[in-house]
Amino acid sequence: MKSYRQYCALARALDVVGDRWTLLVVRELAVGPRRYGELLDGLPGIATNLLADRLRSLERGGVVTRAGDRYRLTDRGRALEPVLDELLRWGIPLMVTGRGDDEFRAHWLHGAVRTVLRDVRLERPVVVEVHVPGGGVRVEATADGVRTGDPGAGAPPDATLRGPPDAVLAVLAGFAALDERADVEVAGSLAALRRLLRARGRPGSSATAEAEPAGPPNRA
Amino acid sequence: MKSYRQYCALARALDVVGDRWTLLVVRELAVGPRRYGELLDGLPGIATNLLADRLRSLERGGVVTRAGDRYRLTDRGRALEPVLDELLRWGIPLMVTGRGDDEFRAHWLHGAVRTVLRDVRLERPVVVEVHVPGGGVRVEATADGVRTGDPGAGAPPDATLRGPPDAVLAVLAGFAALDERADVEVAGSLAALRRLLRARGRPGSSATAEAEPAGPPNRA
DNA sequence: CTGCATCCGCTTCGATACTG
DNA sequence: CAGTATCGAAGCGGATGCAG
Numbered sequence: 001m002k003s004y005r006q007y008c009a010l011a012r013a014l015d016v017v018g019d020r021w022t023l024l025v026v027r028e029l030a031v032g033p034r035r036y037g038e039l040l041d042g043l044p045g046i047a048t049n050l051l052a053d054r055l056r057s058l059e060r061g062g063v064v065t066r067a068g069d070r071y072r073l074t075d076r077g078r079a080l081e082p083v084l085d086e087l088l089r090w091g092i093p094l095m096v097t098g099r100g101d102d103e104f105r106a107h108w109l110h111g112a113v114r115t116v117l118r119d120v121r122l123e124r125p126v127v128v129e130v131h132v133p134g135g136g137v138r139v140e141a142t143a144d145g146v147r148t149g150d151p152g153a154g155a156p157p158d159a160t161l162r163g164p165p166d167a168v169l170a171v172l173a174g175f176a177a178l179d180e181r182a183d184v185e186v187a188g189s190l191a192a193l194r195r196l197l198r199a200r201g202r203p204g205s206s207a208t209a210e211a212e213p214a215g216p217p218n219r220a
Numbered sequence: 221m222k223s224y225r226q227y228c229a230l231a232r233a234l235d236v237v238g239d240r241w242t243l244l245v246v247r248e249l250a251v252g253p254r255r256y257g258e259l260l261d262g263l264p265g266i267a268t269n270l271l272a273d274r275l276r277s278l279e280r281g282g283v284v285t286r287a288g289d290r291y292r293l294t295d296r297g298r299a300l301e302p303v304l305d306e307l308l309r310w311g312i313p314l315m316v317t318g319r320g321d322d323e324f325r326a327h328w329l330h331g332a333v334r335t336v337l338r339d340v341r342l343e344r345p346v347v348v349e350v351h352v353p354g355g356g357v358r359v360e361a362t363a364d365g366v367r368t369g370d371p372g373a374g375a376p377p378d379a380t381l382r383g384p385p386d387a388v389l390a391v392l393a394g395f396a397a398l399d400e401r402a403d404v405e406v407a408g409s410l411a412a413l414r415r416l417l418r419a420r421g422r423p424g425s426s427a428t429a430e431a432e433p434a435g436p437p438n439r440a
Numbered sequence: 441c442t443g444c445a446t447c448c449g450c451t452t453c454g455a456t457a458c459t460g
Numbered sequence: 461c462a463g464t465a466t467c468g469a470a471g472c473g474g475a476t477g478c479a480g
Contacts, residue, residue, distance in 0.1 A: 002453090002454095002470085004244065004265060005264075005265060005321070005322045005323060006244075006264065006265070006322055006323050006324070006325075006328070007315070007319045007320075007322040007323065007324040007328070007385060007386065008247075008311075008324075008325075008328040008331075008332070009307075009308045009309075009310075009311035009312045009314065009315055009331065009332050009335065010243065010244065010247055010304060010307055010308050010311055010328075010331065011244060011311075012311045012314035012315060013307045013308070013310050013311030013314065014243060014244070014307070014311075015314075016311075016314070018240065018243070020238065020471090020472075021472095023230065023234060023238070024224065024226075024230065024231060024234070027228075027230055035442085035443090036442070036443050036444075037441095037442060037443075040443095044225075044226065045224060045225060045226070045473085046473090047472070047473045047474065047475095048443080048444065048445090048474095049444080049445070049446080049472095049473090050471095050472070050473075051444090052443080052444055052445080053471095069442085069443085076313075079310060080310060082306040082309070082310075083303070083306040083307050083310055084230060085306075086302040086303040086305075086306050087229075087230055087233045087234070087303050088229045088230050088233065089229075089302075090229075090233050090299060090300060090302075090303055091228075091229035091230055091231075091232045091233030091234075091236075092229045094229065094232035094233065094235075094236070095227070095229055095232060099227045100227075101225070102225045102226055102227040103225060103226050103227065104226070104227040104228075105226075105228075108226070108227070108228040111228075111229065111230065112228070112229050115229065165227055166227065221452095222451085222452095222472085222473090239452095240452090240453075241453095255461085255462085256461075256462050256463070257461060257462070260462095265454090266454090267453070267454045267455065267456090268455095268456095268462085268463065268464085269453090269454085269455095269463085269464070269465080269466095270452090270453070270454075271463090272462085272463060272464075273452095289461090289462080
């Protein structure tokens with residue numbers, strides 16, 4: 001990337017991670033070390049030469065390191081997590097328009113779920129599993145906060161949510177009530193699920209009550 | 221921008237603010253409403269047609285609105301502040317290499333100072349003013365946290381820091397000790413300034429103790 | 441087969457010139 | 461002052477080639 005040549009921390013950060021695709025590459029590596037082919041699969045739409053370019057650039061920037069045939073984040077790369085989280089959070093309202101014909105990978109759900117439930121605290125713990133075609137997320141909400149992981153680990157969940165990605169996300173993010181989405185199937189304790197949902201913030205979450213153009217935020 | 225067409229909150233966020241220059245435009249408007257010419261001056265290096273493009277795109281995205289000849293952020297645009305803050309924070313270590321021949325605007329210092337002193341709490345309040353050629357920042361640190369503003373407002377500060385941008389930033393960010401930077405001039409209570417500096421975190425702040433390439437993070 | 445590099449049409453960027 | 465028009469250069473995206 002061409003440097004902005006501005007003595008500003010934001011501009012210098014963007015000199016490193018501001019290129020097209022770059023933060024999405026970091027998103028993929030934030031899950032864990034990945035091989036080139038796995039990255040390609042997790043980044044539908046990227047050209048193979050661009051992925052190679054971005055990986056080299058991130059290596060130069062000290063964000064990514066290569067061990068054999070695996071790429072992984074450095075400490076400096078892991079320090080980008082708060083950035084990803086805030087961008088993710090800001091992007092959640094943009095999911096209300098549904099999936100359309102966008103690509104989808106089950107592991108992308110982890111971040112969305114973590115973000116949506118970020119401030120949840122529950123005195124009486126709840127474990128909920130979210131299942132979508134191709135994978136899912138296990139959510140453990142306690143008094144200390146929410147931890148996410150892969151489904152199937154540990155004891156059986158109190159409740160299970162199953163459906164297409166935009167449907168389960170609509171319910172989790174509060175775009176729609178449970179009974180408004182007939183394409184979401186609930187198994188186990190409905191009461192436990194309701195407790196989790198009641199503990200989260202309101203719809204758009206961050207003050208999107210606007211005098212401006214009202215309605216869901218625009219895309220592109 | 222061409223959409224990533226991924227049903228992922230991060231990708232959708234980047235569809236709106238991922239373009240080159242876009243977040244820097246938001247940075248400028250985060251200070252307050254600005255006119256076209258003021259934006260051009262705050263974004264050295266941008267081409268005028270690109271600024272016009274970005275402003276239109278941000279308007280479509282619901283981030284910016286236009287009132288007469290002023291552009292300003294919508295609520296949705298102001299919701300980007302945590303994103304800017306985290307990116308800024310991540311970028312601070314990249315400032316250690318000094319200014320070089322990068323452009324500089326005094327109002328960029330506000331964000332850097334806020335970020336560097338983000339977690340500072342002081343039972344006995346301190347007011348410090350930082351002066352650089354063309355402007356400066358007033359810092360009021362109390363038990364509730366740090367507030368920044370323009371110099372000259374309110375009572376005279378306890379201490380004043382003056383010097384070139386990279387010098388005062390090095391001292392504030394902890395890249396260098398006060399007596400290591402002869403180009404930084406201190407007026408007023410040295411003790412008050414020291415109390416403020418002691419209250420802040422360590423150098424790179426966020427765990428940059430790395431087994432990897434050591435030394436300051438690379439740019440570009 | 442994986443992990444890229446090369447080529448090519450197209451879009452975007454960046455610099456300057458120009459207009460209401 | 462606030463943009464639009466233009467044009468060469470650089471970057472992107474898709475396909476294909478090729479080495480280990």
